[in-house]
Amino acid sequence: MSSEIKVEEKSLRALESALGRFQREAQETLTAVQHEVSRTQSWLRERHDYWQREREQARRALDQARREVQRAEAALSACLAWRDDEGRGRSCWSEEAALRAAQLELRQAENRLSAAEAELQNVQRWMARVEQAVGEYATYADRLSDAVQSGLPQAQSFVRFRLSDLELYLQMEGGAKDLSEARLFGLFAHRAEREAVEKAFPGRVKTEVWVTEAEGKRGRIDLLLPDSILDYKFSDLETKRPAALRRALREVVSQLERYRGSPDTPQGAALAVHFGFRPSSDAIRQYVEDYLSQHSISVMWGE
Amino acid sequence: MSSLLSSYQHITQAWQKLRGQWLATSEQWRDGVHQRFEREQWQVIETTVLGYAENLEALAAVIDQMRRNVK
Numbered sequence: 001m002s003s004e005i006k007v008e009e010k011s012l013r014a015l016e017s018a019l020g021r022f023q024r025e026a027q028e029t030l031t032a033v034q035h036e037v038s039r040t041q042s043w044l045r046e047r048h049d050y051w052q053r054e055r056e057q058a059r060r061a062l063d064q065a066r067r068e069v070q071r072a073e074a075a076l077s078a079c080l081a082w083r084d085d086e087g088r089g090r091s092c093w094s095e096e097a098a099l100r101a102a103q104l105e106l107r108q109a110e111n112r113l114s115a116a117e118a119e120l121q122n123v124q125r126w127m128a129r130v131e132q133a134v135g136e137y138a139t140y141a142d143r144l145s146d147a148v149q150s151g152l153p154q155a156q157s158f159v160r161f162r163l164s165d166l167e168l169y170l171q172m173e174g175g176a177k178d179l180s181e182a183r184l185f186g187l188f189a190h191r192a193e194r195e196a197v198e199k200a201f202p203g204r205v206k207t208e209v210w211v212t213e214a215e216g217k218r219g220r221i222d223l224l225l226p227d228s229i230l231d232y233k234f235s236d237l238e239t240k241r242p243a244a245l246r247r248a249l250r251e252v253v254s255q256l257e258r259y260r261g262s263p264d265t266p267q268g269a270a271l272a273v274h275f276g277f278r279p280s281s282d283a284i285r286q287y288v289e290d291y292l293s294q295h296s297i298s299v300m301w302g303e
Numbered sequence: 304m305s306s307l308l309s310s311y312q313h314i315t316q317a318w319q320k321l322r323g324q325w326l327a328t329s330e331q332w333r334d335g336v337h338q339r340f341e342r343e344q345w346q347v348i349e350t351t352v353l354g355y356a357e358n359l360e361a362l363a364a365v366i367d368q369m370r371r372n373v374k
Contacts, residue, residue, distance in 0.1 A: 014324055014327070015328040018324035021321070022318065029359075040366050040369075136358055140351075141358075144351055151351065152348065155348060158344055
């Protein structure tokens with residue numbers, strides 16, 4: 001049994017490391033892609049501006065070419081109309097050549113404008129298509145980012161929790177020499193409670209639920225019901241000195257209020273603590289119940 | 304190869320490694336917590352990563368085509 005558990009433990013440790021590695025690699029990918037997307041969008045804007053400038057220049061060149069054609073046509077007309085004193089005309093070869101050259105320039109200017117307009121439209125079409133693809137990608141990038149920030153650490157915590165279970169088994173098999181009795185008992189009791197609740201209410205309650213607390217820290221709720229949060233405590237309150245008892249209760253309040261404040265728990269969930277050890281002293285029980293009731297926390301006692 | 308395609312390959316290779324480790328661990332992890340982990344953690348991560356990779360590949364294809372078509 002012990003050797004099987006050791007194999008499982010080794011494999012779980014490898015999974016925990018692999019989850020951590022993947023978390024880093026996923027974050028690297030998200031950052032690299034974001035950088036490349038920004039670079040691409042910036043390049044597209046630059047091409048858009050370039051073709052806009054090209055179109056403006058082509059328009060100005062076209063206006064100029066039109067004026068040149070008009071000038072050449074006027075010069076040719078003047079040449080053709082010219083007559084000397086004896087009514088003879090003269091050769092208009094150079095005016096005709098100038099007009100042909102101006103008309104060629106005009107066609108070239110028209111072609112340049114058409115090309116610039118086509119390229120500008122092409123860039124605009126691609127800008128829209130890229131924006132759409134980036135928008136679709138962003139939805140999935142947000143989900144992966146959530147997994148990196150929350151899902152993968154939660155999975156690691158889950159594995160670590162299972163590892164603590166295995167540690168418990170191994171320590172129990174080895175005589176529990178290296179594990180304090182309180183910790184050993186706590187691990188064992190939590191496991192027993194979890195298994196008992198899951199068996200009694202299959203699929204109706206959630207046990208060991210990982211939630212986000214303030215500042216992104218993770219907390220593990222022992223038992224989550226649709227409208228309430230229950231935590232198990234297995235320390236022996238009766239053996240605590242008054243100051244230690246107050247400290248322990250303050251910690252219980254703080255822990256449960258963190259759970260209640262988490263975005264992962266039902267709003268306004270009722271809070272309750274199940275103490276595995278019922279103090280024999282009425283005064284201690286009353287003190288604990290009064291203290292916790294001030295914070296709207298119900299108390300249940302084990303038998 | 305475009306930078307996005309290289310990112311796509313990076314994440315898919317990283318995913319294959321993690322998935323390989325998960326399959327190896329599944330063989331050894333015998334109790335009911337294994338099923339719970341698979342249902343509550345692994346399947347969510349798997350859906351997220353595969354959806355992401357698919358969309359990254361599509362984005363890489365669009366940007367690659369754009370680079371070849373825009374002067």
